[in-house]
Amino acid sequence: MSELTLDVQGLSTHFLTRGGVVKAVEDISFSVPRGRVLGLVGESGSGKSVTGFSVIGLVDPPGQIVRGKILFQGRDLTKLDERELRDLRGNRIAMIFQDPMMTLNPVLRIDTQMIETVLAHEKVPREAARQRARDALGMVGIPSPDERLVSYPHQFSGGMRQRVAIAIALLHRPDLIIADEPTTALDVTIQAQILAEVQKLAREVGTALIWITHDLSVIAGLADDIAVMYAGRIVESGSVSEVLDRPMHPYTHGLIGSVPSRNARGTRLRQIPGMTPSMLNLGPGCAFRARCARADAACAADPQQSTPVAGRTLRCFHPQLEVTA
Amino acid sequence: MTTWMLRRLIQAAFVMLVMTVIVFIGVNVIGDPVEILISPEADQAERARAVAALGLDKPLWEQYWRFLSGALQGDLGRSFVFNEPALKLIAQRMPATLELAITAVLLSVIIGIPLGLYAGLKPNSIGGRIIMGGSILGFSLPTFWVGLMLIMVFAVQLGWLPSTGRGPTRELFGVHWSFLTWDGLRHMALPALNLALGNIALVLRLTRAGVRENLPMDYVKFARAKGISPNRVVFVHVLKNILIPIVTVVGLEIGGLIAFAVVTESVFAWPGMGKLIIDSINVLDRPVIVAYLMMIVLLFVVINLIVDLLYTVLDPRVRLETKE
Amino acid sequence: MSATSQEAAPMPPKQETPFRRFISEYSESPVAVVSFIVVVLIVAIALLAPWISPQDPYDLAQLDIMDGRQPPGSRSMETGLFFWLGTDDQGRDMLSGIMYGLRISLGVGVGSAVIACIIGSALGLIAAFAGGKVDTGIMRLVDLQLSFPAILVALMILAFLGKGVMNVMLALVIVEWARFARTARSAALVEARREYMEAAKCLALPQWRLVFRHMLPNCMPPIIVIFTILVARSITLEATLSFLGLGVPITEPSLGLLIANGYQYMLSGKYWISFYPGIALLVTIMAINLVGDQMRDVLNPRLKR
Numbered sequence: 001m002s003e004l005t006l007d008v009q010g011l012s013t014h015f016l017t018r019g020g021v022v023k024a025v026e027d028i029s030f031s032v033p034r035g036r037v038l039g040l041v042g043e044s045g046s047g048k049s050v051t052g053f054s055v056i057g058l059v060d061p062p063g064q065i066v067r068g069k070i071l072f073q074g075r076d077l078t079k080l081d082e083r084e085l086r087d088l089r090g091n092r093i094a095m096i097f098q099d100p101m102m103t104l105n106p107v108l109r110i111d112t113q114m115i116e117t118v119l120a121h122e123k124v125p126r127e128a129a130r131q132r133a134r135d136a137l138g139m140v141g142i143p144s145p146d147e148r149l150v151s152y153p154h155q156f157s158g159g160m161r162q163r164v165a166i167a168i169a170l171l172h173r174p175d176l177i178i179a180d181e182p183t184t185a186l187d188v189t190i191q192a193q194i195l196a197e198v199q200k201l202a203r204e205v206g207t208a209l210i211w212i213t214h215d216l217s218v219i220a221g222l223a224d225d226i227a228v229m230y231a232g233r234i235v236e237s238g239s240v241s242e243v244l245d246r247p248m249h250p251y252t253h254g255l256i257g258s259v260p261s262r263n264a265r266g267t268r269l270r271q272i273p274g275m276t277p278s279m280l281n282l283g284p285g286c287a288f289r290a291r292c293a294r295a296d297a298a299c300a301a302d303p304q305q306s307t308p309v310a311g312r313t314l315r316c317f318h319p320q321l322e323v324t325a
Numbered sequence: 326m327t328t329w330m331l332r333r334l335i336q337a338a339f340v341m342l343v344m345t346v347i348v349f350i351g352v353n354v355i356g357d358p359v360e361i362l363i364s365p366e367a368d369q370a371e372r373a374r375a376v377a378a379l380g381l382d383k384p385l386w387e388q389y390w391r392f393l394s395g396a397l398q399g400d401l402g403r404s405f406v407f408n409e410p411a412l413k414l415i416a417q418r419m420p421a422t423l424e425l426a427i428t429a430v431l432l433s434v435i436i437g438i439p440l441g442l443y444a445g446l447k448p449n450s451i452g453g454r455i456i457m458g459g460s461i462l463g464f465s466l467p468t469f470w471v472g473l474m475l476i477m478v479f480a481v482q483l484g485w486l487p488s489t490g491r492g493p494t495r496e497l498f499g500v501h502w503s504f505l506t507w508d509g510l511r512h513m514a515l516p517a518l519n520l521a522l523g524n525i526a527l528v529l530r531l532t533r534a535g536v537r538e539n540l541p542m543d544y545v546k547f548a549r550a551k552g553i554s555p556n557r558v559v560f561v562h563v564l565k566n567i568l569i570p571i572v573t574v575v576g577l578e579i580g581g582l583i584a585f586a587v588v589t590e591s592v593f594a595w596p597g598m599g600k601l602i603i604d605s606i607n608v609l610d611r612p613v614i615v616a617y618l619m620m621i622v623l624l625f626v627v628i629n630l631i632v633d634l635l636y637t638v639l640d641p642r643v644r645l646e647t648k649e
Numbered sequence: 650m651s652a653t654s655q656e657a658a659p660m661p662p663k664q665e666t667p668f669r670r671f672i673s674e675y676s677e678s679p680v681a682v683v684s685f686i687v688v689v690l691i692v693a694i695a696l697l698a699p700w701i702s703p704q705d706p707y708d709l710a711q712l713d714i715m716d717g718r719q720p721p722g723s724r725s726m727e728t729g730l731f732f733w734l735g736t737d738d739q740g741r742d743m744l745s746g747i748m749y750g751l752r753i754s755l756g757v758g759v760g761s762a763v764i765a766c767i768i769g770s771a772l773g774l775i776a777a778f779a780g781g782k783v784d785t786g787i788m789r790l791v792d793l794q795l796s797f798p799a800i801l802v803a804l805m806i807l808a809f810l811g812k813g814v815m816n817v818m819l820a821l822v823i824v825e826w827a828r829f830a831r832t833a834r835s836a837a838l839v840e841a842r843r844e845y846m847e848a849a850k851c852l853a854l855p856q857w858r859l860v861f862r863h864m865l866p867n868c869m870p871p872i873i874v875i876f877t878i879l880v881a882r883s884i885t886l887e888a889t890l891s892f893l894g895l896g897v898p899i900t901e902p903s904l905g906l907l908i909a910n911g912y913q914y915m916l917s918g919k920y921w922i923s924f925y926p927g928i929a930l931l932v933t934i935m936a937i938n939l940v941g942d943q944m945r946d947v948l949n950p951r952l953k954r
């Protein structure tokens with residue numbers, strides 16, 4: 001078996017809407033080795049969630065995976081049928097959703113929603129499943145889990161609901177967890193606690209993790225690798241220390257420049273000028289060029305993925321090699 | 326919870342009171358009570374005696390008070406036609422109507438929910454479109470006409486099912502029911518279907534709308550991401566969410582069904598209280614009319630109460646609010 | 650579509666452009682256009698019945714009992730009149746009967762809807778404008794009225810008043826006014842928050858002017874929609890009541906009564922006496938409903954229920 005838990009090659013996911021084609025994810029490749037954490041960053045609408053949903057095979061219609069391979073422990077998920085995918089979902093691959101207020105079913109008790117997840121993949125007695133659910137709630141720091149199990153979602157705060165969702169994801173100690181901005185709704189101490197918990201799991205069980213976020217500081221503290229998305233493409237990737245210390249893509253520079261903690265004290269935060277382009281019927285050429293200070297005529301063509309340094313990828317004609325002031 | 330119950334009970338009692346006033350005014354002020362309460366064959370002297378005996382020479386509020394206290398003791402007058410207490414007549418006919426209405430409710434749920442689920446899960450399929458088109462018919466076709474067509478097709482042309490009457494009944498808890506015999510069930514099939522038609526369309530549309538509304542929700546996607554079976558996603562996760570509005574609406578429609586049974590019972594000669602009321606209106610047997618109206622309002626109020634209660638039991642969110 | 654132009658005649662004439670847009674959006678659905686044409690045809694038949702029907706079904710001199718219960722497509726022994734849709738038990742041509750029946754059905758349905766519309770809309774506007782206790786009082790009444798099924802309310806009224814065309818219409822008005830009141834009130838409340846109302850208030854225009862010149866025309870679209878749908882409902886309800894023998898008298902038979910009269914013969918296979926009036930009723934109701942549905946979709950997509 002390969003060391004790579006997940007190896008995505010040339011994945012494209014498009015939405016065939018009435019207004020035209022939305023290339024939400026276009027020709028992206030990345031991999032996550034066993035026990036490592038990949039941080040997936042990018043601004044709103046860049047295709048991070050769609051990437052996550054593509055991996056677990058839950059892209060909503062009219063979206064569909066049009067090209068590429070998703071190798072999970074060597075099996076191509078795009079070739080599996082729904083039944084085989086279902087056996088993996090929630091079992092070997094778990095996902096934590098972005099909005100904790102919406103992910104739990106409002107009219108089912110927490111225990112129902114947890115136990116069904118256990119029973120979907122393992123033939124164990126109900127009591128044992130319940131015990132597992134209890135333990136998982138305890139693990140994510142929910143006090144008096146026995147009481148909480150018989151509650152309904154509306155009796156929980158947003159942060160508590162997200163912890164329940166995380167607990168559900170941990171039930172089967174999956175090989176891969178896709179966490180879609182899971183800690184945004186949590187306060188800082190809980191966030192730290194959950195991050196630590198997840199890191200521990202990654203180390204001990206060897207779970208591979210995709211952590212989707214806007215927040216570079218979370219990535220800096222948690223992830224091993226980073227992939228920066230822009231308008232459906234991965235524009236730059238590599239190990240966290242490499243990319244954050246020596247970014248090459250102008251967009252990555254911009255992102256780092258807009259994070260407070262990494263700026264020298266007293267200097268102004270710099271926003272990236274302009275707006276994310278509409279992804280509907282996006283033409284050829286580098287999607288960032290309208291906002292890029294280095295853009296020139298060459299950028300009207302699609303920049304191909306290159307490997308400037310071993311272990312890093314880049315999509316840009318004019319990489320910015322100097323460190324941002 | 327108890328204060329809530331108490332408030333609802335007081336509300337219900339108030340509605341009942343208002344209805345007694347309306348019915349009283351209808352009979353005694355709009356209509357001519359002498360004509361209503363005294364047989365037309367009576368001569369002048371008899372009339373005067375009867376007016377005095379009935380207290381029609383008393384002031385209106387006193388008359389109302391007599392009517393109300395009579396109603397409270399279950400005395401709503403005697404039928405001219407049957408010469409029996411009107412309330413007793415209604416009570417005798419009620420099981421047949423209730424049986425029909427409840428069967429219709431069951432039919433509308435048993436047929437409406439699966440069709441609605443199908444149309445909701447496959448909105449663009451041919452089947453889904455046919456179901457939706459059919460539901461428009463179910464809404465707008467006049468009940469009595471559909472009843473006639475059912476008789477024409479299934480009773481006259483095909484000869485599969487009987488067209489009129491209740492068939493043999495069997496006693497249970499001292500009441501006669503059709504659903505306990507096979508032939509009784511056969512007699513009930515067409516009228517119940519006829520009565521259910523509008524409600525089938527209603528339940529179907531509610532279910533479809535609910536499915537369309539709930540499917541794109543994150544909780545459905547999350548449920549799928551947990552790897553549970555698609556059947557469980559639809560029949561437990563989605564259906565439980567949809568069921569709350571459906572139960573509420575269907576519950577509230579039971580009253581409407583009982584009222585609408587008037588039409589179905591007339592078409593199929595089903596001996597329920599709807600048939601009785603039409604016959605009574607035709608011969609101006611007003612005590613029976615009054616008794617029917619009071620009875621049906623009471624049924625309404627009770628049903629609304631039960632539905633409210635059921636709603637709070639089903640929806641955990643409401644349940645919590647009422648507890649606090 | 651020239652036929653469609655009559656459609657929005659009650660709409661305020663000033664809104665020339667929205668009116669054009671309404672027509673083109675309405676015409677997007679072929680079913681709706683066909684339904685509209687059918688409605689126009691039905692109205693024409695009802696209006697012109699005395700001139701276009703093969704016989705006057707209520708002139709006893711024209712009837713011959715010998716022609717009773719002839720199947721569709723037969724010919725009268727006496728007069729040689731061709732019975733397209735057969736005859737009833739008294740030798741009356743069903744086609745003529747249906748044409749005259751349409752007159753009564755439509756007359757009662759439209760008439761009651763118009764009266765209910767005027768009374769209900771007025772009360773709804775008053776509620777919206779007066780607010781406070783008046784509003785609460787009117788809306789309580791509306792809620793109470795709507796919580797009881799139409800058939801029950803109608804039965805109750807006819808039980809108190811007895812049969813007759815006028816009483817049926819009165820019952821229909823009482824059943825329907827509440828929907829108009831509710832619609833008018835909510836439309837008025839939406840309009841009241843619009844800019845032009847603010848502007849009109851700033852100009853200190855008198856209240857009545859505000860309501861009738863500015864508010865009412867802008868509240869019309871939802872009221873027209875509800876009106877169309879309620880005409881179909883009144884026709885259904887009237888037919889139902891007449892079928893039950895509680896509606897129009899035998900001398901003025903509507904479609905419902907025609908169906909009731911043929912009912913007893915249906916079991917012996919003489920289906921046409923009930924069947925064709927039923928079809929006429931059905932087509933009428935469906936066509937009006939489809940027109941109403943499309944108007945609702947075009948005029949106010951949010952009104953969909």
Ligand SMILES: Nc1ncnc2c1ncn2[C@@H]1O[C@H](COP(=O)(O)OP(=O)(O)OP(=O)(O)O)[C@@H](O)[C@H]1O
Pocket residue numbers: 015017022024042043044045046047048049050051060061062063098279
């Ligand atoms: N159902 C859909 N139909 C059409 N387009 C869609 C659909 N879902 C997503 N998209 C498109 O895919 C693109 C990527 O969406 P995605 O949700 O992956 O963004 P994201 O990076 O997760 O953003 P955020 O940080 O706001 O969550 C968006 O531009 C959106 O327009």
Ligand code: SF4
Pocket residue numbers: 249250251286287288289290292293294295296299303315316317318319
């Ligand atoms: S390819 Fe050109 S436009 Fe795109 S980021 Fe690089 S320099 Fe900017």
Ligand SMILES: [Mg+2]
Pocket residue numbers: 048049050098180
């Ligand atoms: Mg997202």
